[in-house]
Amino acid sequence: MPTWKKYGFLFTLLFFARDLSAQQNDMLGQAAYLYRNRAYAMALQTLDKAVASNPEWAEAYNLRGLTLKAMGNLNMAIQDFSKAISLFVRYIDAYNNRGMSYFLQGEYEKAVEDYGHCLDLSRGNRDVYFFNRANAELAERLYQDAINDFTAAVKVNPGMPEAFNNRGRARLGQLDTAGALADFQNAVDAQPSYLEGYMNMAILQEARGDCEHALITYRKLLRWNPGYARGYLEIGALEQECDGDAKEALKNYNKAIELDPDFGEAFNNRGTLEMHDKDFKKAARDFGRAIALTSLNPDFYYNRGMALKALDKKESAIRDFTAAIGLDSTYAPALYNRALLHMATGHIPDACVDFQAALRHGVSQAADDLKRNCTGSRE
Template sequence: MSLSNAPLRSESAGRWALVWALCLTLGAASAPVRAQDAELSPEQQAFQEVMQKGQAELDAKEFDAAVETFSQALQASGGFNPGPFVGRAKAYLGLKEFDAALEDLREAFQYGQTVPGLIPLAQNVRGEVYMEMGAYDLAMTDLEAAVAADRSNPDIQFNLGKVYTKLGGATQGEKALTKFIGVAKEEDERLAEAYQLRAEAYAGMGKFEEATADISRSLELDDTGHQSHFTQAVVLLQQKKYAEAAESLKKAIAAYKPKEGQDENIPFIEAYLARASALEESGKETSDPAASKAFYAEEEAAVEALLGLLPDRQDMAPAKAASLFRLGVAQRLQGKLADAVKSFSEALELNPAMGEAYFRRGVCFFYMQEYQLAAGDFEQAAAINFDNPRSNLWLGRTWAKLGDYRRAVRAYGAAVAVSDRYVDAYVGRGLANMRLGEYDNAVEDFNQAIRIRPTQARHYYYRALAYEALGEVDKAARSLMTAIEFDEKLIEAYAPLADILESAGRPTLAREYRQKAARLGADK
C-alpha cells in the first residue's frame, strides 16, 4: 500500500488534528482563539467538524467526497485557510490528480507560514505527490526540509527512507527506515513495505544477512504482495543464488497486481525476464547436464508464457523484442539453433538497434556453418555495440573459418583496440598470423597473451610453434618445456619437443617425453 492511500496512524492523525486546530484561528468567519479561551465559537466548531469529516473520508479512501468536504471547509474559512488546502491536496493525490494537488499545496504554503507545524506536513504531502509522479529527486528536496523541521514524524521518515532507497542512497535510506520501523505500530500497513525497502537498502550496502532477515520479516507481515518477493529475488541474485532467485521471482509473478491506474493487461514483465535470466545462470552453474537442460527448457517456457500474455500493441514492441531475444538465448543453449535464429530475427524486426541480438544470431549461424551470414551479423553487432570486443573476436574466427586470414587479423585487431587485455583476440590474431606466415607478429601476439594470462600452457605451446617456424629451435624448446610445466597433460607439446631434443642430440630425453606422451594418450 502506498503511503498516500494509507490510513493515518495515531501519531500522524494527532499531528493533523493539531494543525486543524491551529487553522481554526485563521478562519475569516470567526475571531482569533486565545489560549485562555475554553470553548470554540459556533463557527469554529462547525469548521472543526467539517475538517474532521474530511479527514475521516481520507482515512476511508473516499477521495471524491473528501474533495467536496475540504472545499466546503475552504469556503467557510474565507478561502485562505491553509488547512483545507492541504487536506484537499491529499484527496487529489488519492485521485491521482497531481496538478490539482500541487496547486492546492502552493496555496497552503502561501497562507500557512504562520501556522506552526503545517509547512513540514505540506512538504511531506508534496513529497508524496512527487513520488507518485516518479519525481523522486523533487520529493527528496521537500522531504529533507520536512524532516529537518519535524524529525520525530514517522510519516516523513518513511517517505524519506523510501526516496533515498529508490535513488540509490542505501545508507541514508536505511537510517530513515530504521527510525520509522522503531516507532511504527504492528498494525501499520506500511511496516511490511518498510522492511522490504530496508532490505533493498541493506542489499545495496552489501549486508545480505540483514537484507534476508528484513525480507523474511516483510513476508511474515504480508506475503500477498509481489514487491517483497521481487526484492527477495534481487537480494538472492546479488549473492548469485540463481535457482533460489528464480523461485522467488515465480512467487512475485503469481502475486503481482498492477498498481491503481496501471494497465491490468500488462504482466509483470520485469520479473518474467529476470526469472528467465536467473534460470539461464542456474543452467550454466550446474555440472549436471540433465539439470542444465531442464533449466534452459524452463527458461524457454517462462518466456513463451510472457509472450502469450503481452498485448498485441505498438507500445509493447520493446518488451516483446526483449522477450524474443531471451527466448532465442534459451533456444540456443538447448541447441535449437534454427529456432533461435527465428526468435532473434523477430526481435530484430521489432528493434533493429539490438546489437546483442545480431551477435547471438551470428553465433548461431557460426555453429550452423553459415559463415557468410555470421560475418554479416558480427559486423552489424560491432557497428552498434562498438565498445564491446566480442563481436570482432567472433568476426575474426569467422573469417578464419572462411580462410580469409588477412581479414581475420584486422577483426582481431579491432577487438584488441577496444580491450587491450582481451586474451582470446591476441591468441586468435596470433594463429591467423601463423597462417599468413607472419611468425614474428605471431610471437608478439602470443607474448601479449602470456603477459596477461601467464599460467595458460597453450599460449606457450602456440608460441613454440611460431619460434620453430622461425628456426629458433632453442626458444621453441624452452617454450614447450614451460607449457608442460604449467600443464603436464598438454599432450600436443610432447611430440614437437621430443623432435627438437632428438635433432639436438639428446635422444634419451626425447624418448622420455615420447613415453610420457604415450602414457597420457593411453589414459585418455
C-alpha cells in the same frame, strides 16, 4: 554470450502527511523533486536539514536512505531505512527499500526477511514483494522457494514477464530445462517485446544443440527489437557455427556493427570469417578494432595474434599472445603458439617454458615439441 542475469526491483515512494508544518512539507517535496531528477547531492543536503528539524520524521529518513542508496552508500542507506522503521513499524516502503539495499550488498537472507515484512503488512503491491523476495531467494540458490514466490507473483499479476523469466532461471538451477524453456516462453507471451525472455530461451535452445529453434527465437526477438545489435551477432554466430553460412553470418555481423559501432564482439566475429577466407589483413584489422573497444578479452588478442602469425609478423604476434596470456595465464593455445614463434625466432629457452605450460594446460602435442627441441625438459 549473455548470461541469465536479471534482478528487477519495483517500488513506490509514499509520503505520509502527518502533523507536518507547511515548511516541512515543502522541504520534503523539494527533496523528492531533486531525488527524482537525480540531483542527489542537493537532495541529501535538503534531507539532512529535514531530519535535523524533526528527528522523528520517518519519511525524511526513508527518502534520505533512497538518496544515499542512489549515491552508492548502502551502509548509511540501511541505517536510514532502519531508523524510519523504528519510527513507524508498519512502514512498508522502508522495509522494501532496506531489502533492496541488503540485496545489493549480498545480504540475501536479510533481504528475504524484509520482503516478508512487506508481505505481512501490505494488501497491495504483493506481486512486487513476492517478486523481490523471490529474487533474493534465487540469489541464495533457494530455488524451490524462489519458484514458489515467482509463482505467487504471477498469480497476482499474470502480465509480469520478469517473474516468468526469473522463475525460468530458478528452474534452470534445478536442472529443469524443459520447465525453464516453458517459463521463458511464458515471459514473452506475457509481453511479446520482452527481450530477455527471448535471449534466455535462445541461449538455452543453443546450449541443448537446437540451433534451428534458437535461430527462430532470435528472429522473433528482432521483430520486436529491430535495433538490438546483439540479436544480429547471435544469429550470425549460429549461422556461422551451425549452418556454415558465412555469407549470412557476415551480413548479420555487419548489421550488428551498423547498429552499434562500438560492439567489439561483432568486429571479432567478423574477423573470424575473414580468417576462414584467409584475408588475414582484414582479420587483423577487425581484431584490432575489437581490442580497441574491449581490451580485456584474451580471445581478441589471441585471434589477432593468429592473423599476424599468418602474415609472418612474428614479433607482433608474440606480443598479442603475451597479452592474451597476461589476461588468462592458462590460455593454452596462446602459450603453444607463442612457443612455436619463440622457436622460429631462436628463443629456445622461452619456447621450452611455453611448451611445458601448454602441455600442463592440455595441449598434448606440446609433449612431442618438448622431446624434439628441449633436451632435459620434463613435465
